[in-house]
Amino acid sequence: MKILKLIFKNTLRHKLRTFLTIFGIAIAVIAFGVLRTFVTAWYQGVEASAANRLIVRQAVSFIFPLPYSYREKILQVGDVTKVTFANWFGGVYIDQSNFFARLAVDPDTYFDVYNEFVVPNDQLETFKKERNTCVIGAEIAKKYNLKIGDVMTVDGDIYPGRWEFIVRGIYQPKFKSTDATQMLFHWDYVDERMKQEMPGRAGDVGWYVVMINNPAKASNVSNQIDALFKNSSAETKTETESAFQQGFIQASGAIITSMNFISFIIIGIIMLVLGNTMIMSARERTREYAVLKTLGFSGKHLAGIIMGESLMISLLGGIIGLFLTYPIVVGLGELIPRGVFPVFEIKTITLVLAASAALIIGIAAAIFPIQRALKTKIIDGFRFVG
Amino acid sequence: MADIIKVQDVNKSYWRDSIEIPVLNNISLNINEGEFLALMGPSGSGKTTLLNLISGIDKPSNGKIIINGTDIARLGESALAKWRATNIGFVFQFYNLIPVLTAYENVELPLLLTKLSKSERKKHVETALDIVGLSDRIDHYPKQLSGGQEQRVAIARAIVTDPIILVADEPTGDLDKNSAEEILTLMERLNKEFNKTIILVTHDPHAASKAHIIRHLEKGDLIQEAV
Numbered sequence: 056m057k058i059l060k061l062i063f064k065n066t067l068r069h070k071l072r073t074f075l076t077i078f079g080i081a082i083a084v085i086a087f088g089v090l091r092t093f094v095t096a097w098y099q100g101v102e103a104s105a106a107n108r109l110i111v112r113q114a115v116s117f118i119f120p121l122p123y124s125y126r127e128k129i130l131q132v133g134d135v136t137k138v139t140f141a142n143w144f145g146g147v148y149i150d151q152s153n154f155f156a157r158l159a160v161d162p163d164t165y166f167d168v169y170n171e172f173v174v175p176n177d178q179l180e181t182f183k184k185e186r187n188t189c190v191i192g193a194e195i196a197k198k199y200n201l202k203i204g205d206v207m208t209v210d211g212d213i214y215p216g217r218w219e220f221i222v223r224g225i226y227q228p229k230f231k232s233t234d235a236t237q238m239l240f241h242w243d244y245v246d247e248r249m250k251q252e253m254p255g256r257a258g259d260v261g262w263y264v265v266m267i268n269n270p271a272k273a274s275n276v277s278n279q280i281d282a283l284f285k286n287s288s289a290e291t292k293t294e295t296e297s298a299f300q301q302g303f304i305q306a307s308g309a310i311i312t313s314m315n316f317i318s319f320i321i322i323g324i325i326m327l328v329l330g331n332t333m334i335m336s337a338r339e340r341t342r343e344y345a346v347l348k349t350l351g352f353s354g355k356h357l358a359g360i361i362m363g364e365s366l367m368i369s370l371l372g373g374i375i376g377l378f379l380t381y382p383i384v385v386g387l388g389e390l391i392p393r394g395v396f397p398v399f400e401i402k403t404i405t406l407v408l409a410a411s412a413a414l415i416i417g418i419a420a421a422i423f424p425i426q427r428a429l430k431t432k433i434i435d436g437f438r439f440v441g
Numbered sequence: 442m443a444d445i446i447k448v449q450d451v452n453k454s455y456w457r458d459s460i461e462i463p464v465l466n467n468i469s470l471n472i473n474e475g476e477f478l479a480l481m482g483p484s485g486s487g488k489t490t491l492l493n494l495i496s497g498i499d500k501p502s503n504g505k506i507i508i509n510g511t512d513i514a515r516l517g518e519s520a521l522a523k524w525r526a527t528n529i530g531f532v533f534q535f536y537n538l539i540p541v542l543t544a545y546e547n548v549e550l551p552l553l554l555t556k557l558s559k560s561e562r563k564k565h566v567e568t569a570l571d572i573v574g575l576s577d578r579i580d581h582y583p584k585q586l587s588g589g590q591e592q593r594v595a596i597a598r599a600i601v602t603d604p605i606i607l608v609a610d611e612p613t614g615d616l617d618k619n620s621a622e623e624i625l626t627l628m629e630r631l632n633k634e635f636n637k638t639i640i641l642v643t644h645d646p647h648a649a650s651k652a653h654i655i656r657h658l659e660k661g662d663l664i665q666e667a668v
Contacts, residue, residue: 057553064541346537349498350551350598351526353519433498437533 058356062363065336073368076332080372080416081379083325084409088380089387090318091405096396097304097311102232104297106270108168111263111280112299114290120259121289123246132279134267139164142242142261146209146218155195156234157209159242159261166190168266171229172237178203178224186244190224192235201225207238214245216252232398265293322412329420333365337424344428345436354429358421361428365421366414373413377406445605445638446472446495451504453490453661464490466661468504474605477632477639479652486658488642489610495640496529496608497521509605526554530599530637532609536591538583538598544570545579548597555602569597572635573627589620596627600637607631607639613648625651 066073111129113119120142129138142159162183166172174182174190182188189207201207201222209218220240228235242260250257267276277293284291294302304311337344344357380401388399431439453465465487472478480488493499494506497513506514508528516524538547548569552562570576573593583591592612599607609628613621629651631637641652649655657664 060546061542068541342537343539348522349525349531351522351554353522434493
């Protein structure tokens, strides 16, 4: 505590250099925080997965449909409590930039299986009764200023034509990690039109979502379901919801790995920058360290002074960086279409990693100058010409 | 008066690559408590090296240096640092004040290593600055002081822990005549009034004349010469 004043005054000795170093660290922490937020947002689907939900999809590829008739057979499998299904509808709402998930679902069962989508009872009942209606996430309602009774028009691409849905329900996310950006409407409504316009595509289901009574039996139930449809024209692949989401992420694996890599490269670069600053400071003060040693300051004291200065710079940069990361992430979240990353926010782990990085940078940058200060003999320190 | 410093058969050599360069040859020297001794000699004669050995900032190649009963050549780095903090006050040619600290803070530095409270430290610092006549400059930074004033702050820093020995390496070497005289008068006062044992390294015969004893070093050998 007694040498804190000396540490503080040393830190401010070269104000511009210190300011630029702190600024550099703050920028690095912001870049780290933003990149990590992208990475965690990517994994959000996995985090939000329920352990007791299985996804049944076409074994060849997710893009191929399954017959509606599978539903009853899956329900017969032991430990299966509920089955629902959905189709990826796609389409364009207003224009291409407004991306969010639009799914044709089974209105009677979907919200039982996805009970994290909380819809008021009266709204849900109305939705179930009226086929040309939809339920939307609270974030979608907020972003497009939609309320109950409004009509949403979607231009279909996978399901061609102009589609109109009346908003009959707005669901609230039960958890922070729940996606509140989905638009859900009647599978029947879509299928009915398919029967008329493209009969070959009627009766198709994108994937089934199976609720089981015991997550520990997920593997067994998956095997049983897949065995049911073995050697059929549409074999299935059943996996946990988490594994299913993970599969999507793996498709973007190279990008995520690059982002992870770059985020840590940034930390490495700024470590070199602060290390350089500390080496310059320690070199300039070689004579002063000799004076302090002469006065009786031990190696421990000198290490404390150098480490203290390094930590003060790195932590100050880290704190400023973390404070600025918040508004930047919020701003970016506004710019990115809501459906791309349903939850785009700074995670606690990102904060912890960024703060730890600042701490580690501070410690690492001080090691070499401390070593040098301790190794230099007093008489050599007095002879030193910087 | 008892010998407070006993230098016994001390040799010191430095190594440049594989070449040994002898600096001090078999030096023996006793200094009494309260004595004011001047070490003179041409550049490279080894006077600063001898001062460094006596003050514990360098170690002899062999021989003993016993200060107040402690053979400091046998102390480890950490113990030696503690020993210096309590026993030796240093005055350098170029003052060596910390530029970002005020006069008060510079003088307070050695006291930060003690267990004194803030108010006790304040009392000590103010006393030291009063002795050197700089009570009105406590908040001044080194760059706001003249060379003579900087050296007086350095002396205040040297005496603030009340050490038994003061070592001064060319303390007037960077000062004008008047300032040099002030510093020498101050050192005489510290010796007489406060009974500090002083070892002064100097080229200046006038500065050396203030000492009780002058010793000459030539090419690493000590030549006895009483005043």
